[in-house]
Amino acid sequence: MNRAAAPAKHAKAVRVLLVDDSGVSRALMTRWLHDDPQIRVVTTASNGADAIEAAKAHPVDVIVLDVEMPRMDGIAALPRLVEAAPGARILMASTITTRGARVTFQALNLGATDAIAKPRSGWATAAGPDFRDEFVRKVRALGEIERPRHAPRRVPPEAAASYTRAEPSRAVPQAIAIGASTGGPNALFELIEQLPKPVRVPIIVTQHMPPTFTAILAEHIARRSGLQAFEASHRMPVQPGVVYVAPGGRHMEVARTGAAVRLLLTDAEPENFCRPSVNPMLRSAAAVWGAATLGVMLTGMGSDGLEGARAIVAAGGTMLAQDQASSVVWGMPGAVVKAGLAAEMLPISGLASAIGCLLEAGR
Structure with missing residues (x-):
């Protein structure tokens, strides 16, 4: 030693x-x-x-x-x-x-x-x-972060309810866009695994990770959730019920080409020191699906994704955020909550249930 x-x-x-x-x-x-x-x-x-x-x-x-x-x-x-x-x-x-x-x-x-x-x-x-x-x-x-030594930290109900909520969209989600960083892989596995099946909309994910790691992340999401999951490639068509993970080192966006929605990968400058950044994905999702965009911000340090969350809410869409007690680092979801952009702030199980309810409204 x-x-x-x-x-x-x-x-x-x-x-x-x-x-x-x-x-x-x-x-x-x-x-x-x-x-x-x-x-x-x-x-x-x-x-x-x-x-x-x-x-x-x-x-x-x-x-x-x-x-x-x-x-x-x-x-x-x-x-x-x-x-x-x-x-x-x-x-x-x-x-x-x-x-x-x-x-x-x-x-x-x-x-x-x-x-x-x-x-x-x-x-x-x-x-x-x-x-x-x-x-x-x-x-x-x-x-x-102040960590519990034995049991998870409990947050008083009044503290959890003290944030300013954004109005959720009345439109049924046509896509789910998820951003994550520190602690994100395990949060992603739990969230996507717990989503009520079948999932009839595409799920696009930006997780801060380097090349190679994101391909393995997609493999693990598929194994854990039972959904098809891929590391994104340029101009890949977006299909319902499929998970697409932004590749390390490249931004991932979506764009509508005729009747189809495709993934676009770019080498634009990093945002918030990140490439891939959550912002380009969320901004482009808001441009494509508008009020039918459902954004989810999971655990992560910093504030990447905040501007993209603003774009989703401005387009009439809905943002959900992971709560502080269940986050490894409450930077990214905390930034969304503090800006008054989150319609709900929930632990992973609550997020999965909330997403299921929003999707169920269209069935």
């Missing part, structure tokens, strides 16, 4: 355990995190076995866990880390490969909270500012 030299910081700094078999990687990530006054690296470990002992010895808020390590890898250590540090959120760090993506989704099923894709071999010395900034933002966001 390797103890990190941590400078004195604010008493409420996010406490981090870094786990990576590369000494260079540990040193670099420690330096990046120490540059943020709101983060403190408490200790580090070079394998899963040492990480478990470190988690027992040091209270931490966030564990950054590498996948491939000697002695005990990240996947083997993950369930025991969840047990050793039940209040901690675990950020998996894996390479941008098909194998890395599949292992990441396995980790999410085992209790990891989120994932970040490291560049390929030699990443520690080649990583640029974009990766560094994303890494630090994720660690800070995961650690800043």
Whole structure:
């Protein structure tokens, strides 16, 4: 086990355990995190076995866990880390490969909270500012939320009812557009799995993820929900009852061409530091389906999707948002709620029921 030299910081700094078999990687990530006054690296470990002992010895808020390590890898250590540090959120760090993506989704099923894709071999010395900034933002966001140690946090009914609601559309939804980021994969799996079947409208999804990962995300959505799900390709026709996931690195929009609606992929500049961004998808959905657009904002840091949500409401459509208690990070849905754009703010099960009721109105 390797103890990190941590400078004195604010008493409420996010406490981090870094786990990576590369000494260079540990040193670099420690330096990046120490540059943020709101983060403190408490200790580090070079394998899963040492990480478990470190988690027992040091209270931490966030564990950054590498996948491939000697002695005990990240996947083997993950369930025991969840047990050793039940209040901690675990950020998996894996390479941008098909194998890395599949292992990441396995980790999410085992209790990891989120994932970040490291560049390929030699990443520690080649990583640029974009990766560094994303890494630090994720660690800070995961650690800043007050987490329950044993039971889910309960929100008083009066607090849940205190937000300004937008008027829902009277039109029956013709499409569902879902945006998500940090914590999004598990939220997406639960939501789409719980939707009343059959689903007779298309579902378009933008989840902040890198290339390769989004294709595996679509596979897992299909497996969990029983619906057809695909990573989007350019000019793919949109069909009812099918889920389309924006590919990593490209914005996804919809456009009407004659009687058909097709997906358009663009390489336009990132929005809110994101590509894919939720905004282009929501704006284009509002332009195509108008008041019959149903937008859903799930857990995620930042405010990506806020402008797209404005477009949906301005077109007469309906926005739903995940509530704070069930979100990993209540940034994106919180921005929609605080702007008075959400018709309802609900946990995942409530969102699935609300969507089902709105769709049922047209049957």
